[in-house]
Structures are given as C-alpha cells and as structure tokens.
Amino acid sequence: MRTLGEIRNLEGTQLRNALMDLAKEIPDAIALGRGDPDLATPEFIVEAAKRSLLGPLPNAPLAGLPDLRAAIAANAQRDHGISAGPENVMITTGGQEALFLVMNALLNPGDEILVPDPRYSSYDQAIEHTGAVSVRVPTSATDNFDLDPSEVEKKITPKTKALLLVSPSNPTGGIVMPSNAARLAALAQKHNFVIVSDEIYGKFVWEPHRHVSMASLPGMLERVIIISGFSKAYAMTGWRVGYVIAAQDVIKALVTIKAHTTGPVATLSQKAALAAALSDDSCVQTFRDIYSERRQLLGDGLSAMGLKYGEPRGGFFFWADSSVLGVRAMELCYLILMHGKVLIFPGTAFGEAWINYLRITTLQPTHVLREAIERMSPVLQNLSNQSSS
C-alpha cells in the first residue's frame, strides 16, 4: 500500500487514481470520490438494449446513429429552445472524448483557452495535446463559484480562442447564473472567441436555480459548442455515450478527427442511448429526487463536522473548505481513508492552489452516506481537538 509520502506530491488525475487504487486495498471502504452514479441504468433502457440484441448490430456511422442524433437535436429544442437538427449533433465515446475532439478541432499550438479554476483536471491532457495553453480564471466561494465575467475579461488576450465553461461545475457545484451567462456571451461576441460549454450535469441544477444552455442565448448558436452525454443524466457511465451539439462545419471537423481517435461508438450503446433520448425524462426526475435527499443529508453532515461549503447549485459534488482543521486536504483525505475508510478527493486533484478543499460526492445511497459521516466525524473531531489544543 502506498504511503502518504509517496502520493503527497501528485496532482490532478494522477492523484485521484492513486487514491482510488489505495481505496481498493481497503476492504469495506466507502467511495465518495469518483463521479460515477451508483444508481442503476433505468430498466426501460436496459430492456431496449436487450431487444437490440435480437437483430443485427452493424457498425454505426462515425457521426452516430441517425435516429439518435435526431432525438438529441429534438431534445435540445424541447429543453432549451436550441434550433438544431441531426446535422448539428455527433455521438462520442462519452463526454471525455467529446472534449478531446473539440479541443483538437479548435486549438492551434500557442492558442489560449480560458479555464475556470478549480477545474476537472482530466481536461488538461486534451488541451496540452493540441499545443495550446490553459489560462486559469479564478472562481471563489464568495459567489458560490459562479464564473465572474469580469475575471474572464481580465484574462482575454489576442490569443484567446475559447472559454471552457463547465456548468454545473465539477468539482465546485457552482453554476453560471443567467445574468453572468448573458455577460459571458457578450464577451465572446465582442472578443470573437468560442464558448465550449460542458453541460454534462445540466439536468441536475437544484431549485430555485435553473440550467442555462449557452447555445440558447441570442446569437450564440454559431459560437457555442455543447458537450454533454448520457452518463450522468441516465446513470449510463459504462455505456460510454456522449455527444456534441454545434454548427455543422464543426461537426464535420469532429467526425474527421474521430475517424482517427476511436472510430464509431459501440452500436449497442447507441441503441440504449436512443431509448433514453426518446423518453419523457421521468427517470431523470426520479434521480433528481434521490440526489436532492442525499444532498441535504450530506450537507447537514458536513456542517455538523465543522466543514464550510458554498451552496452546491448543481451536480453531484460538495466542495468543502477544510482549513479550519489545520491540516492540508491531501493529508486529511489520507487520514480519512486510512482511519475512517472513506475515499474523498483533495482539492489539489482539481487545481494546484486548492490545498484546503475537499471534493465529496453524493453518489451513494443514504444509509451509506450516513455511515460515511459517522466514520469521518471522529477523524475530523480528533484533528479539530489537536488544532485547538
């Protein structure tokens, strides 16, 4: 088993992987780390997949099954009023590949892309791969990690090609509020850059807030690329189906790149995703009710342990400030894993500066979350006592 000293200096994805590997060696560990919904894929989707096995499963077109592309376009119109047709949609091997393809379609070496800090660090490699440069835009707890357009504007240079917007945010749970969305759109038009809008958690924005899809704003369809997928909304992570909605020439470029990265998405997965896309989303509402209850439970538990956090307005995560405990989050996560047998991620897995933050997921049943809180509490209490003595 790796020691704290061996993983202390890791960051980003490597740190998350190291902690997940450690947790695998601890029997009975509770995972509140990875963003993989514990809920099962809804039965009607599973049944659709089983029915598909009765007929032929030919290789799918590179851009995806036409019916699935049409259904996604129709949903974009239904849910957000976006005027998209199937020609504006491409199916990808999860949202992760979508981001990789988009970065390669947009960025030349030396270009700059604005990325909120903290960030989902798995995106770094896609950006680095193009030879472009990430420029970090700070977000803060004072406004619940909304992306402040004034901070964005400070970072714009003649090399700025795009803004990567993740709303709801992983890891912070912040969302872009409507007024800021409009200001960001205005900035993109004024300075002629693109908004890459990762909306993978878009169906999980919590009341009274609502999700704003950037392409729905006036005049933005030609400068927004939407990345989303079925993994989070329909508990389908293992099926690996994501998608991009964008202008037709962007889709054509993405298809061209995808021919050389992974080829078409598995046909059975696309058939299952089609069932999800054609549904009335009542299963999503059921999921929302479940996650809302968990969010309340975990939030209360973290508060009782003395951790501060901004209101998570969307997504599955709490982004909690642990500075009160007087120990860095990396050490804290290690102690919680070793002594409490609960896996959570330190902030440095999402940005070098976040040494006093923790990302904790709600992706466990309520009884498991209660157990996790009971296990974490004495570890934190012990540290708190040491800190105050």
Next chain:
Amino acid sequence: MPFAIPLANRIESLLQKLPAESPFTPDSLVSPHVKTAIEQALDRGETHYTDRPGILPLRERIASALSRRFAIQTNAKSDVIVTCGITEARFVATQQVLKAGEILAAPVSSERLSGAAILRRVELTPNPRVEIRSLYLTSSTPEPILRLHIEAAPPAAFILYEVDEESSKFHPAQLAGCESRSVTLGSLGAESWRVGYLTAPGVVSAGLRDFKQSLTICTTNLSQWAMLAALEAE
C-alpha cells in the same frame, strides 16, 4: 450557419486522410453465447465504468492468447489495456510513445496511422533507417521483411506491432533487446463492439493507460463482456 471562428489548421490535412466508412453489414447478428453474456452482464448491473484498463478476465484472456501464440510473457494486470477498437489502440500508442516533432516510420499500411500522426504533429515516413522514435509494423508482413525493418531501425525505437492476421508466430518482443520497447496492438470481434487492445511492459503501459483514460476513461463495459464471451467460445 457557419461557425464564428476558423477551426484548427490540422483539420484541412485530416480531411485528406479521412478513411471510408465501414460498409453496412446486415449479417452482423449477435451470436447466442454473446447475447447470453450481455443479458447476464446487464442483470448483474454491469452498466458503470470499468477499471481504466478494462475488466480483468478479458485482460487475462488477451494475455494468455498472446502468450500462447507468440510465446511472450504478458502480465494481464499491469501490461494489458482494453481499448475502443483498433482505432483507439493505434491512436493511444502513437500519441503516448511519440512527442510532437518526432518521426514515426511505417514501412507498411501507413494510412492506418496518417491521421494519428497529424494529430500528434509527428512526421510519418516509410523509411526506418532515419532517426525515428517509433516503428510501426504489422503481423501480416512476412517475417524476413519485419526482421530487416527492425534491424534497420535505431536500437531505442519503440516498435508498435499490430496483430492484423491469424497465423504468424513472429513477434518483435521475441528478439533480444526488443521486449521492453514493443507495444502490441490488436482488435477483437465485430467492428460494432469497438473493442481492441494494447499491451506493453509495465512502465510503458502506465503511460498508455493514463492517455487512454484522458481520452475515453474506459472501454464500453458491455462490449468487454461480449468480447470475453466470444473469446471463451473459441
């Protein structure tokens, strides 16, 4: 409506290299044992991410198949990565083994790597005699020719060896000094499942695994169970 800004310069080059879509194959029916395996996997709830390198039973099958055929040692836990088809295997291998500006030699079937080379910003050459970083070879090439290419290449060059036929028993890793720098690429089953593999010694494999994760996280869960069933039936 056209997009608001010009796309990356590489797109124009890639358009010249776009492979033809696979032909529609109406006879691609699912065999009964694969169908049963998928139904059972669904009933077990195999709808989540798998381990990044893939499900262990499939990796073990791949490792044992390679060991049987080529008499080379492959550690299923550390050396094997299940990919989204041969396309991802090629792409991950080239992106991870090469740095921008380096040279990749592909004396045969270079069209398979032409797009990946553009995306990695590496030079693709048919000549293994120059200062290359990596050499791409295929098992469908006669063994004497493969040996000539390997002898001509610099001694530190990584060998990307694609297993693209069923009978050859030659593998570069059998040669002295080549084992630690050989990466094996292959595909499994029908195209529609999108399953392939990469194998490499642990140190190399770790980097391949990281890059694969950054690209697609893991390969489709059910496709992996389908290919395991297919291999078990052989």
